[in-house]
Amino acid sequence: MAAKRERAYSMLINLIEDYNIKLLSTKVYWDSSKERDEYKQFWNKYQELTKLKETDFMEYIKQKEILFIKDDIKKLSRGKTDYSKILKYYKRKLVDYGIMRQIKNSYISKGKYIKIKEVA
Numbered sequence: 001m002a003a004k005r006e007r008a009y010s011m012l013i014n015l016i017e018d019y020n021i022k023l024l025s026t027k028v029y030w031d032s033s034k035e036r037d038e039y040k041q042f043w044n045k046y047q048e049l050t051k052l053k054e055t056d057f058m059e060y061i062k063q064k065e066i067l068f069i070k071d072d073i074k075k076l077s078r079g080k081t082d083y084s085k086i087l088k089y090y091k092r093k094l095v096d097y098g099i100m101r102q103i104k105n106s107y108i109s110k111g112k113y114i115k116i117k118e119v120a
Contacts, residue, residue: 009089016068021046042071066099 025043030036045067053060069090076083094100 005089009093013065013068016072017064020068020071042067062097066094066097069093 020039020042024039027039030039046064049060049063049067052063073087073090076087091100095102
């Protein structure tokens with residue numbers, strides 16, 4: 001199961017790279033200038049990463065995945081469709097890479113609770 005998930009994840013990263021680098025970089029007409037500016041920021045970050053490719057390839061792959069995951073999380077969060085499983089997997093990957101921290105839910109409620117019976 002884990003091998004299938006990792007294979008699907010690597011294919012997803014390749015698709016995201018193809019979409020962002022090959023398709024969006026050649027896009028001429030943008031619906032809004034905000035989208036174009038966001039992509040320009042993404043492109044500048046990606047260009048900085050390509051410099052790292054020649055010196056440390058493994059670090060380049062890691063940083064590229066982190067960049068793509070963060071960008072995809074932003075895009076998926078805006079949508080109306082429920083992508084909670086994909087977001088959960090992405091966040092787990094970011095925790096594994098050390099970019100995000102997993103915060104333990106340590107809240108303890110103190111108080112006196114009374115059970116109320118409903119009258120039907």
